[in-house]
Amino acid sequence: MRLRTLPDPEVFPALDPDALPELAPADPPVRVLVLYGSLRERSFSRLAAEEATRLLLRMGAEARIFDPSDLPFPDQQKDGHPAIAELRAQAGWADAMLWSTPETHGQMSGLLKAQVEHIPLDEGGISPTQGQVLALMQVCGGSQSFNALNNMRVMGRSMRMLTIPHQCSVARVHHEFGPDGRMRAGACYDRIVDLAEELMRLTLLTRPWRAQLADRYSRRAAVRRG
Template identity: 50%
Template sequence: MDLSDLPEIVPGALYPIAPEGLADASDDGHAPRILLLYGSLREVSYSRKAVEESARILQALGCETRIFDPSGLPLTDDADADHPKVAELRELAVWSEGMVWSSPERHGAMTGIMKLQIDWLPLSLKGGIRTTQGKTLAVMQVSGGSQSFNAVNQMRILGRWMRMVTIPNQSSIPKAWLEFAEGDRLPDGPFYRRIVDVMEELVKFTYMVRGRKDYLVDRYSERVENVDQVHERVSVKA
């Protein structure tokens, strides 16, 4: 998979996004780490092609990207968390500072493959490691027919449930089989430019959020629970 080239663009219109003015003062300015998930195992997968196009754009914007291949991922509750594919997915989620979720719309909803990946991501792991909380998210969908937003709307709900900062912009590509008719690439046009818009916004939000993530997800209810647990331990020792 070649992620090195981009469609011909207007010179100066696409450029790396700098953290200055966006990131926290303590941010070291490293390349944003973005994990991309797609929701189809078909040999010709348009949600995967949309993710690959997004990864090219993200790299041009100065990001480091990883694409997870969901093939072989077991059903939830049908395997342990130490299953190799589950472990790989969770390690990538921990590594990431932002995510892109790209799903086909099937029967008016996101696919089971897309939901399966999200279901394997816990809100937190041992040691207080949060796989999704406070991280950024962009949602995208592809359709075989007319334009729809059912899948992205569902993924927005999941993003909120996973306590992610889901950016306002999104992408929906209708009749994806026509848009990708020439092969694996999405040609320049309104749908390609929308994906660029979405990825630019994701990078900006990631810079703004990543250094402030712990503060943004700090919650009163959890602080109360921590105080109660300390009191219980002190009472037991006494």
């Protein structure tokens, strides 16, 4: 499986555990697919995604980080590549997703967009991501920006996903992480905790109704017309 192994999944040097929400255990656990948007060795979008994933696991989710390192571009190969098949399988498995990207040229990264483009909008008349909950993060080398977040919100809407109101933009990101790749305590880390918490709560609230959220008159009418 093309999933990234999470280092130190149970270590939280910046977290106040007594301030975490008390979420009732879910059966089955909330399933979250995490995508990140850079292949640099010290990728801050990946490091931020890993921090969020640790928190989701701590809150009772089953969270998986997709490794896009051998994923072809969408125009390069549409079907048949094992990385594309794996990504689509993980997207179908998930109840929710979290996307984390650097802002590049005022947009989400090409790598993040390529991953989302490989997930079909329609599969047998059904959008496989419709009714899933989506959380968004971006990291910035300089001052805080929301351009990539706005781009990703538009993309999430086209996937018919429920994007949560809270979002996280980490400015001057190189100051927020230590040499060990872990995020320092502070307001930015706290906002990632907020993001994970809201993603969990909204997924727990909407998951029982996902079939109804994916039901549409236009599809029912098309089926009746044959």
